[in-house]
Amino acid sequence: MPATGAVRAGRRPVGAGLYVHVPFCASKCAYCDFASVPSGSIDAGAGGRHERFVDAVLGRARDLAREEGIGPFATVYVGGGTPTLLAPAQLGRLLGGLRALAPGAEEFTVEANPESLDAGRLSAMEDSGATRVSLGVQSLEDAALSAVGRRASAADARGALDLIAARWKGALSVDLMESLPGGTPEGLALSAKEALAAGAKHVSLYELTLEETTPLARAVGAGTVRLPDEGLRAETHTAVESVLAGAALFRYEVSNWAARGSECLHNLNYWAAGEWIGAGPSAAGQKRLADGGVRRRAASVSVERFLADPAAGEEIELVAPREAFFEALMLGWRTARGVDLRELEARFGAEAARLALDFAASRPDALAFAEGAIAPTARGMDILNPVLVALGELIGRRFPVEAVTSGNGA
Numbered sequence: 133m134p135a136t137g138a139v140r141a142g143r144r145p146v147g148a149g150l151y152v153h154v155p156f157c158a159s160k161c162a163y164c165d166f167a168s169v170p171s172g173s174i175d176a177g178a179g180g181r182h183e184r185f186v187d188a189v190l191g192r193a194r195d196l197a198r199e200e201g202i203g204p205f206a207t208v209y210v211g212g213g214t215p216t217l218l219a220p221a222q223l224g225r226l227l228g229g230l231r232a233l234a235p236g237a238e239e240f241t242v243e244a245n246p247e248s249l250d251a252g253r254l255s256a257m258e259d260s261g262a263t264r265v266s267l268g269v270q271s272l273e274d275a276a277l278s279a280v281g282r283r284a285s286a287a288d289a290r291g292a293l294d295l296i297a298a299r300w301k302g303a304l305s306v307d308l309m310e311s312l313p314g315g316t317p318e319g320l321a322l323s324a325k326e327a328l329a330a331g332a333k334h335v336s337l338y339e340l341t342l343e344e345t346t347p348l349a350r351a352v353g354a355g356t357v358r359l360p361d362e363g364l365r366a367e368t369h370t371a372v373e374s375v376l377a378g379a380a381l382f383r384y385e386v387s388n389w390a391a392r393g394s395e396c397l398h399n400l401n402y403w404a405a406g407e408w409i410g411a412g413p414s415a416a417g418q419k420r421l422a423d424g425g426v427r428r429r430a431a432s433v434s435v436e437r438f439l440a441d442p443a444a445g446e447e448i449e450l451v452a453p454r455e456a457f458f459e460a461l462m463l464g465w466r467t468a469r470g471v472d473l474r475e476l477e478a479r480f481g482a483e484a485a486r487l488a489l490d491f492a493a494s495r496p497d498a499l500a501f502a503e504g505a506i507a508p509t510a511r512g513m514d515i516l517n518p519v520l521v522a523l524g525e526l527i528g529r530r531f532p533v534e535a536v537t538s539g540n541g542a
């Protein structure tokens with residue numbers, strides 16, 4: 133089998149994660165189907181919705197940590213939604229409470245949006261020991277931003293990047309989005325350059341996905357908005373990738389580039405199918421089970437329900453070992469690190485590990501075995517979906533459900 137074409141070196145997952153979902157946004161972007169509600173403005177008042185949310189989510193995170201028996205937490209990630217929509221004092225209280233739950237966390241990320249990031253919020257992050265800001269820029273082209281109803285203009289985003297460059301001592305990650313209507317390859321490549329100039333050592337480059345229920349999908353369906361064609365999308369991807377490679381960022385996951393040592397530890401744990409708790413509306417956590425399966429616990433998406441009773445409407449899902457095996461490969465093969473064969477064997481057994489190895493040998497265009505791990509080749513990262521379909525079919529044939537499902541998984 134050929135050596136892997138992707139770069140395998142880099143950080144390894146370090147342990148359990150603590151995720152908190154902040155479900156408020158200033159307004160709703162046209163492509164977004166995440167669990168977030170438009171809040172319009174900052175709601176700093178005592179007894180207001182944001183204040184009650186901070187109390188509720190901290191309480192829920194404490195309860196989940198105790199009930200699930202997961203921890204100590206190696207990473208914390210506060211996402212959304214828009215965490216920086218919370219007033220500085222509220223944000224400080226939330227982050228301080230989470231730091232108390234995860235005193236030894238090596239990485240502590242807070243997502244921020246340009247329109248609501250300011251010096252007060254950066255100080256709140258710094259004071260509570262946050263180590264990393266993930267800024268949702270998406271693009272520095274106004275035409276692309278306004279086409280999808282982003283709240284921040286390019287000037288707002290540049291202002292936030294300048295502020296971070298001047299005042300933030302921690303790590304910076306920037307989100308960019310390909311295929312926005314009105315976006316150009318040169319414009320997104322320049323956006324990447326400006327993010328790097330502000331100190332970003334990590335860039336997430338997401339493809340716009342058209343979710344059926346969103347205003348953007350309706351506008352595209354009605355023909356009032358046109359998405360870039362495949363040629364333009366490929367050109368944009370190549371242009372941005374060459375900027376990132378020029379700054380020595382490597383593609384360590386399908387949609388993520390980082391300088392060595394700047395890979396996101398929290399997300400590495402997700403891709404390693406590890407353990408974490410998730411608190412806040414729509415947040416999910418998972419715990420590994422002794423039989424190889426997984427128990428997943430997800431909160432209701434309703435903000436009002438969460439505020440009234442944070443545990444109400446929670447759903448528990450038991451994932452059978454066969455499904456968990458498929459998920460472990462599906463997630464692990466998104467990363468340059470790939471899936472460690474010995475860990476796979478310890479978790480799912482020798483027969484499953486052999487299947488993974490045989491399958492990889494049958495797809496040398498996409499997968500390679502090296503240094504004890506099966507990892508995607510550089511090309512494999514681009515053609516993962518059909519490979520996973522074939523893998524799913526093979527697992528279905530080789531491992532009938534009744535042969536590998538242990539029952540209650542408790």
Ligand code: SF4
Nearest residue numbers: 157160161164212213
């Ligand atoms: S800021 Fe993010 S979470 Fe909020 S509406 Fe826009 S895409 Fe959705």
